Amino acid sequence: MSQGNTDVPGQLKTLADAQALIESGQCPIPPREILDRIAGKWAIQIIVVASRGPVRFTELERTVEGVSRRMLTLTLRNLERDGMLERTVYPTVPPKVEYQTTPMALELYEALLMVTNWSRKHSACVALARENYDRRLNEEASSGSSMTPTKIGVAM
């Protein structure tokens, strides 16, 4: 349980690395427990806001648009429990509580930037693929089934 452990057992840079992991029987994808955390409707947004410096509860409530009191609290608790947020309570009256991201959370945020880049790069392509798919569904509804191997996809 040493602290300064910044080594990754084996960096995965390419798909080949992932394949190798599979061969060795290990998991090449983020564990569900992690994905479920960031998959929640609010976790990432909270991390983004809290990465800009200490932020108070009510500030978050206003900034993270659409979040309910309940979900804000729940998500904050989970993130805190996972060591992604640091919660500081000032025992004043009225109470003041500040949240800010840990370095670990910032690293996750940076990793997620790759996903952001992907979506920015391919969002148009996804939209086009959907149009094609939906249109084919309609056409297929009128005509009979085709006799040749069917490939549905969008040209890249």
Added chain:
Amino acid sequence: MSQGNTDVPGQLKTLADAQALIESGQCPIPPREILDRIAGKWAIQIIVVASRGPVRFTELERTVEGVSRRMLTLTLRNLERDGMLERTVYPTVPPKVEYQTTPMALELYEALLMVTNWSRKHSACVALARENYDRRLNEEASSGSSMTPTKIGVAM
């Protein structure tokens, strides 16, 4: 709608880039529609398996452990609709259907490898943070509330 568009409007390499995006009023995180896709319980696993070459429906059913027929079909349809999978039907009897990932999906997979790396690097730290958090909860249950600013987090 040109095809060979491999340019990203603005590559996000650092948190500073993301901050800049925020200033300009743009979204620094992957859109929900994308996150929701990969957040599903099975999408990523399917992409991983299908990235190794054409794979048949029943093969997926056996490989992706725990998936139900229903969810496998649903997830495959969604991925296909988004242009992440290419579905090939051989009109033989009995029918044969093969799925394989598109280049776009492979790029997403590679982006997710960063998240995988993150979780491999920090999983122990997260586990430790949870233990600390849970232990503090118990201690706090017995004693009164503390009078000094409380910081709950794990040393990094």
Added chain:
DNA sequence: CGGCATCCTTCGGGATACTG
């Protein structure tokens, strides 16, 4: 083999009201 249709359960998450 590769689905789709149906039913049912679980859980994330919203609305609202109360509290130290």
Added chain:
DNA sequence: CAGTATCCCGAAGGATGCCG
């Protein structure tokens, strides 16, 4: 201000059965 507690709903997902 910063929460907790309760109720409720819709969507995700599991189980099962039928079908071309």
